[in-house]
Amino acid sequence: MSSSFLRTLGLMSGTSVDGVDVALVETDGERIAAFGPSLTVPYPDHVRRTIRAAFGAELPNAATAVAETAVTDAHVAAVKQWSAQHGIALGSIDVVGFHGQTITHRPEKRFTWQIGDGCALARAVGVRAVCDMRSADVAAGGQGAPLVPVFHAALVRELDRPLAVVNIGGVANVTWIGEDDSLLAFDTGPGNAPIDDWCVRRAGRLFDRDGSLAASGKVDRTRLERWSEHRYFARTPPKSLDRGDFTDAWTDGLSAADGAATLTRATARAIALAARHFPQAPNQWIVTGGGARNPTLLAAIAQETGKPVVLASSLGWDGDALEAQAFAFLAVRSLRGLPFTFPTTTGAPKPLCGGRLHLPS
Incomplete structure (x- = not known):
């Protein structure tokens, strides 16, 4: 292997607050030499509650301090568990890409906050860490999201294009990739949140689980059509969302099953509405993230888009680890000074690099 490739560990905790994903990638920030083992460590319920209590904060307070400690400790524990479980010494890792946990994302205020102490993590695992990967883009007037399109482009080099890669976490985002490798990316709307x-x-x-509650319910079409007129969908990308921008309140009054069915269809509708902004219709939609494990949601996406829906796992991608892999890839780009946000992905004024490096000592 070329000496330019680094063994990089990516860490991701999304807005669904499920847990910590850990994944190993060997990359030079442009090419992917190999994928290594991955691990998902669920958050205990009390940690989920602690994190949720900090959502929406724009200034440090007692809740954010407790949440940051909990997030950092959970990531350190996940890294050590990954190392022990797979028999890979942390001393063999060149760098860690630490996304942290988004608690507030307000790019219109030039503000985004991912909690997690990169310095403490680097010291605890003994490996240099790159964190704070969104702030530079937001400070320059970009949306700070999505960050993974340049990684998606590296993954689909051998596939027919144009295509769309949809990541469904708490918020859903899409990367459209053209035949000439051109990129367009933005948050489509609500995901699982x-x-x-x-x-x-x-x-x-x-x-x-498995979309079973939604499958047992009936979509309230009147509410869905009214909801589909939300001004966000007509806004020209790049654009991004905070987890709380789309809530479940508009389904109040429905039964548990009908509300789940309507919200699930709404996530699919928002994904389909994203296509109005693409330069060309995609040949296929590749779906990854937690939403890829929801067959009711997948069926709704296929119906709403009228196009084949392909699971990332069917292409040999590890859908559960994909975002963690992306942040491993981005950490190396950060070390090399390569851009990972662009005018057509975040609305940044020019291609920008980002991230802050923390040394273990």
């Missing part, structure tokens, strides 16, 4: 919140409030469960 409103469905999860509805399940917590109305069904006494953390999420809709």
Whole structure:
């Protein structure tokens, strides 16, 4: 292997607040030499509650301090568990890409906040760490999201284009990749977050496993059509969302099953509406993220888009690890000073690099 390739560990905790994803990638920030083992470590319920209590904060307070410590400790524990489980010494890792946990994302205020102490993590695992990968873009007037399109482009080099890669986490985002490798990326709308919140409030469960609750309900078409007129969908990208920009409140009054069905269809509708902004219609939609494990949602996306829906896993991608892999890739780009946000992905004024490097000592 070329000495330009680094063994990089990527860490991701998304807005669904499921847990910490850890993934190994060997990359030079442009090419991917190999993917290594990955691991997902769920957050304990008390950690989820601690993180959620900090959502929306714009200034440090007691809740954000407790949440940051919890997030950092959970990531350190996940890295050490990954190392022990796979028998890979942390001393063999060149760099860690640490996304942190988004608690507030307000690019219109030039503000985004991913909690997690990169310095403490680097010291605890003994490996240099790159963190704070969104702030530079937001400070320059970009949306700060999505960050993974340049990684998606590296993954699809051998596939027929144009195509769209949809990542469905708490918020859903899409990367459109043209035949000439041109990129367009933006948040499509809600992902799993409103469905999860509805399940917590109305069904006494953390999420809709396999989309079973939604499958048992009926979509309220009148509410859905009214919701589809939200001004966000007509806005020209690049554009991005905070987890709380789309809530489950508009389905209040429905049964637990009908609300889940309507919210699930809404996520699919928002993804389909994204296509109005593409330069060309995609040949296929590749779906990854937590939403890829929801067959009811996948069926709704296929119906709403009228195009084939392809699971990332069917292409040999590890859908559960994909975002963690992306942040490993971005960490190396940061070290090399390569851009990972662009005018057509975040609305940045020019291609920008980002991230802050923390040394273990």
